[in-house]
Amino acid sequence: MSHLTNFEVFLLLSILKIAVVLVITLMGVAYTVLLERKFLGHLQNRWGPSRVGPFGLLQPLVDGLKLFLKEDMMPLAVERPLFVLAPIIALGCALISIAVVPFGRTTMVHGVDLFQIANVNIGLLVVLGVTSIGVYGITLSGWSSNNKYSLFGSLRSTAQVISYELALGLSLVGIVLRAGSLSLRDIVNSQAAHGALSWNIFGGFQFVAFFIYLMAAYAETNRSPFDLPEAESELVAGYHTEYSSMKFAMFFMAEYANMITVACVATLLFFGGAASPFGHTFDHVASGAIASGIISIFWFVAKVFAFLLLYIWVRGTLPRFRYDQLMDFGWKFLLPVAMVNILATALALAYHG
Amino acid sequence: MELALFILFGLLAVAGALNLLFQRHPINSALSLVVVMMSLAVLYWSLGAEFLAAAQVIVYAGAIMVLFIFVVMLLNAGEEEQTHGSKIAYIVGIPGAGAIFCLLSFVFLSERSHLGSTALGGYLSNAVSNISEISHVLFTSLLLPFEVTSILILVAILGAVVLARKEL
Numbered sequence: 237m238s239h240l241t242n243f244e245v246f247l248l249l250s251i252l253k254i255a256v257v258l259v260i261t262l263m264g265v266a267y268t269v270l271l272e273r274k275f276l277g278h279l280q281n282r283w284g285p286s287r288v289g290p291f292g293l294l295q296p297l298v299d300g301l302k303l304f305l306k307e308d309m310m311p312l313a314v315e316r317p318l319f320v321l322a323p324i325i326a327l328g329c330a331l332i333s334i335a336v337v338p339f340g341r342t343t344m345v346h347g348v349d350l351f352q353i354a355n356v357n358i359g360l361l362v363v364l365g366v367t368s369i370g371v372y373g374i375t376l377s378g379w380s381s382n383n384k385y386s387l388f389g390s391l392r393s394t395a396q397v398i399s400y401e402l403a404l405g406l407s408l409v410g411i412v413l414r415a416g417s418l419s420l421r422d423i424v425n426s427q428a429a430h431g432a433l434s435w436n437i438f439g440g441f442q443f444v445a446f447f448i449y450l451m452a453a454y455a456e457t458n459r460s461p462f463d464l465p466e467a468e469s470e471l472v473a474g475y476h477t478e479y480s481s482m483k484f485a486m487f488f489m490a491e492y493a494n495m496i497t498v499a500c501v502a503t504l505l506f507f508g509g510a511a512s513p514f515g516h517t518f519d520h521v522a523s524g525a526i527a528s529g530i531i532s533i534f535w536f537v538a539k540v541f542a543f544l545l546l547y548i549w550v551r552g553t554l555p556r557f558r559y560d561q562l563m564d565f566g567w568k569f570l571l572p573v574a575m576v577n578i579l580a581t582a583l584a585l586a587y588h589g
Numbered sequence: 590m591e592l593a594l595f596i597l598f599g600l601l602a603v604a605g606a607l608n609l610l611f612q613r614h615p616i617n618s619a620l621s622l623v624v625v626m627m628s629l630a631v632l633y634w635s636l637g638a639e640f641l642a643a644a645q646v647i648v649y650a651g652a653i654m655v656l657f658i659f660v661v662m663l664l665n666a667g668e669e670e671q672t673h674g675s676k677i678a679y680i681v682g683i684p685g686a687g688a689i690f691c692l693l694s695f696v697f698l699s700e701r702s703h704l705g706s707t708a709l710g711g712y713l714s715n716a717v718s719n720i721s722e723i724s725h726v727l728f729t730s731l732l733l734p735f736e737v738t739s740i741l742i743l744v745a746i747l748g749a750v751v752l753a754r755k756e757l
Contacts, residue, residue: 315616318616318620356639357639357720358639358640358643358720361640361643361644361647362643364643364647364651365643365646365647365650365651367651368646368647368650368651368652368655369627369646369650369651371651371655372620372623372655372658375655375658375659375662376616376620376658378662379616379658379662387662390662391659391662391663394655394658394659395659398652398655398656398659401651401652405647418720
């Protein structure tokens with residue numbers, strides 16, 4: 237690669253990273269759906285998909301093909317441009333935030349970090365900003381469908397997402413205070429010293445923040461027990477009632493991509509990202525650059541996977557909230573607790589540090 | 590590169606602002622305003638004010654505009670009727686807008702040295718962290734305005750509570 241200039245190397249590696257991460261994320265989305273169906277099936281004492289391929293492993297591909305081949309219905313009364321735009325916004329925003337996630341240890345090749353697409357110094361704010369733009373997908377889909385169930389679904393969803401965004405943002409302030417930076421890489425590095433003991437959730441005493449984040453994130457991604465926007469017993473299918481074929485698939489993928497993003501951010505902020513839980517104890521076992529890179533990715537994926545399982549477990553266990561309970565919970569419980577957590581963290585840091 | 594970004598998103602901001610005025614449906618106008626906000630955020634970022642850009646996206650585009658759209662959806666506002674408006678608006682409005690534009694650009698151009706300036710992409714070299722700078726300024730020399738603003742917002746919240754309590 238010696239005859240290429242620095243910029244060309246940067247450009248090529250960036251394109252490569254984007255392509256690889258995008259493909260892996262989309263595959264991850266497809267297989268999270270399968271994971272959910274299998275795991276949920278076992279929770280309910282049945283098999284889940286098991287016919288296509290060994291253990292039903294080819295099911296996501298067949299599902300994708302099915303959705304692709306279905307007729308793309310365009311109802312007559314819809315507001316056409318917004319109706320088409322809404323799923324694109326939803327899926328686009330869901331996929332963009334992966335760009336700032338560092339999914340492995342810092343591995344520089346020709347001055348480019350291999351395991352992170354963009355190391356932005358306000359990475360955390362970028363994630364929050366992109367998520368807050370993602371609301372438009374849901375809002376506009378409900379409104380442009382010209383269907384009262386869709387509208388109800390999207391009104392619920394918008395109100396819910398705006399309310400829980402506050403608690404979500406405030407729960408992360410403690411982490412930012414501890415790390416002293418908004419860059420996700422810096423936040424991960426600040427937890428890498430002593431393995432699991434220096435992770436924010438244990439060593440940083442941020443477990444309150446973690447539970448606030450977890451609940452707010454479930455609400456933010458419209459997952460059960462906060463899945464009121466698509467409560468099928470009340471609203472048919474919520475905001476995507478009128479959607480079919482690939483447009484429906486885009487909403488579906490956006491939901492699962494959001495789950496993955498939330499799991500990634502939780503891993504980065506509270507569980508040390510790609511750092512091993514044993515710290516540097518076993519560094520001598522695999523000390524090569526390639527081996528340690530692979531091991532760091534393994535830890536990251538394992539943590540994200542655990543979060544996804546937790547998501548599904550919660551879905552299989554908890555009943556749905558009522559709407560006023562949801563709002564009360566967000567505003568009257570999570571928000572004050574998040575503020576108290578900020579105060580406590582700030583005082584502790586001022587006292588000790 | 591920064592110049593291309595500036596031209597692209599500057600034009601997008603102007604186009605969004607014009608579209609905001611010319612659209613007849615409130616939702617389309619609100620969405621044009623979102624486009625303006627987002628383009629402004631990109632402009633801030635290209636000037637090196639990344640925190641301001643993120644705040645612009647999270648607060649304005651992500652929260653306030655969503656509330657606007659929420660209200661429009663809730664009231665189910667239909668298309669506006671096109672009226673010709675009053676003659677005075679045409680006679681006074683257009684020269685007035687021109688005069689304000691000229692005045693503002695005159696002030697900005699003549700007082701350029703006092704207002705300070707920054708180069709496009711000048712701060713993007715990561716030399717200074719602008720978040721710590723902002724917070725330092727905010728909590729030292731600008732502490733009083735900052736606190737007064739927060740009290741102002743608190744008063745607004747209390748006002749909203751008082752207004753809402755009648756119906757509870």
